[in-house]
Amino acid sequence: MVPNPHDTLFKVVFSQLEHARGMLQTVVPPALAALIDWSTLSLEPNSFVDAALRWQYTDLLFSAAWLDAGSSLVYFLFEHQSTLPDGGLMAFRLLRYQVQIWETWRADHKDAKALPPVVPIVMYHGSAPWSAPRTFAELLDAPAGQRSVVAPYTAQLSYMLHDLAEVSDDELRTAPRMTALGKLAVLCLKHARVRADFLEIFTDWMEVVREVARAPTGLKALAQVIRYILLVHQPGQRAPLEALMALMEREVGSQAKEAIMTIGEQLIEQGVLQERQRFQGSLLRLLRQRFGNEVDAHVERRIAAGSGEQLEAWIARVLSAATLAELLAD
Numbered sequence: 001m002v003p004n005p006h007d008t009l010f011k012v013v014f015s016q017l018e019h020a021r022g023m024l025q026t027v028v029p030p031a032l033a034a035l036i037d038w039s040t041l042s043l044e045p046n047s048f049v050d051a052a053l054r055w056q057y058t059d060l061l062f063s064a065a066w067l068d069a070g071s072s073l074v075y076f077l078f079e080h081q082s083t084l085p086d087g088g089l090m091a092f093r094l095l096r097y098q099v100q101i102w103e104t105w106r107a108d109h110k111d112a113k114a115l116p117p118v119v120p121i122v123m124y125h126g127s128a129p130w131s132a133p134r135t136f137a138e139l140l141d142a143p144a145g146q147r148s149v150v151a152p153y154t155a156q157l158s159y160m161l162h163d164l165a166e167v168s169d170d171e172l173r174t175a176p177r178m179t180a181l182g183k184l185a186v187l188c189l190k191h192a193r194v195r196a197d198f199l200e201i202f203t204d205w206m207e208v209v210r211e212v213a214r215a216p217t218g219l220k221a222l223a224q225v226i227r228y229i230l231l232v233h234q235p236g237q238r239a240p241l242e243a244l245m246a247l248m249e250r251e252v253g254s255q256a257k258e259a260i261m262t263i264g265e266q267l268i269e270q271g272v273l274q275e276r277q278r279f280q281g282s283l284l285r286l287l288r289q290r291f292g293n294e295v296d297a298h299v300e301r302r303i304a305a306g307s308g309e310q311l312e313a314w315i316a317r318v319l320s321a322a323t324l325a326e327l328l329a330d
Contacts, residue, residue, distance in 0.1 A: 005231035006082040006189060010123070012224050013185040014078065015060055017041055022178040023186075024062065024076055027121055027162045036074065040065040044075070061101065063116075075101060075118040082125060082193070083310070088132040088139075094120040095136055095157050120159040123186075127193045127302055130163050164190040173208065180211035181221050188228055193301075198229045199243050206251050213252050219259040222248075226260045232304060279311040280304060286315070291324045302328060 014020045021041050025033050044061040060078040065071070077097055085093065098118045105116060124130055133139055136157040142150055164186065172183055172190075184205065191201055202209055212218050212225075226244060241260070249257035280303050287295045287303075306314065314327060321327035 004082070005228050006125070006192065007080060009185055009189065009224065009228040010080040011060065013181060013221075015043055017043060019179050019182040019185075020060070020062060020078070022175075023182050024078070024121070025177040026175050027123075027160060028076075028119070029160075032119070035067055037065045037067045059097065073116045075116055077101070077118055077120045079120065079122045081122055082189075084126055084128055084130070085132050090122065090132045091134065091136040091139055091157055091159065094122075094159050095155055098157070120157070121162060122159055123162045123164065123189075125164040125189045125193055129165070130161060134158055134161060169204075173205070180208050181215070181218075181225075184208055184212055184225055185228075188225060192228075192232045198233065199247065202244065202247060209248075210252055213256055219255055222252075222256060223259040223262065279315070280306075283311060283315050283318075286318045287324065287327075290318065294324050299324070299328070 014023055020043070021038055024041070025038060028036075041062055041064045044063055059080075062076045062078065063073045064076070065073055077094065079094070081090075098120070101118050102115050106112065136155050137147055137151060140147065140150070140154060167186075167190070169187065169190075172178075172187055175183060178186075187201065187205060187208075188198065191198070209222070212222050215221065229244065230241060245257045245260050248260055283303055284295065284300065287299065303311070303314075317327045
């Protein structure tokens, strides 16, 4: 099965410190960002997602030193979500991650009398509005009037939500600390769920695309973004590979065209594009047989942006789901 392309792009780009630093400085509240020595930002090697769930979730863990605070560290747990979390239990999942991080840290600091802060951040770009509780307290089964009484004796956790639906393209384009590649990756993640007309997007953002290409490893980075676009493009759309190659050759140069051609040929050789297109086409045919005109352009975009796992799940529900909304539920 094809790995989730959203998760892959997120990790490829933001596991690089240059791009992660700008992203975190943009997302973290200014009062907190001003206290961090961002030159010390480091990617921690361990993923704290349970091995059984790692195919579904994406997390990156960074550490950084406080300004003028000796060796004290703060951790940033950066989580990516392209769908709503199962059961709305994101706060519980992040609490579990925090405990695992602290347990790992304690194993290397047995004499420590305190624990480093872990700041959880969730980047979201799903098609449905975010509805999961933002605090752990909201998950507790206690009447609203009694939560304040029990609160001092329960875990306290809230997380930062960076919902890309609430970030305008202009805000993203002018974000002062983000790198060009970081901006382009976030732009693609944002629009994959709602429009997926990447030829138009790249035309509008050609200045940023050229800035990405001019970097020392820019063509390689640009090829990774193109790979993502090829994996999530809408069925029936004019051939994105040929159209993107023509645009890149005209606006960036022949080397950009060659880089895109290479990544396209690799995907074709691996059968990745054919596999996604086969799943998407089969699912759309089945949906039209069952639900007729309900399968509109919005549904087609939803299918186009779905991960491999989602496509499999939706196909499995074709006979059992009573409604189209139930079938396509995250």
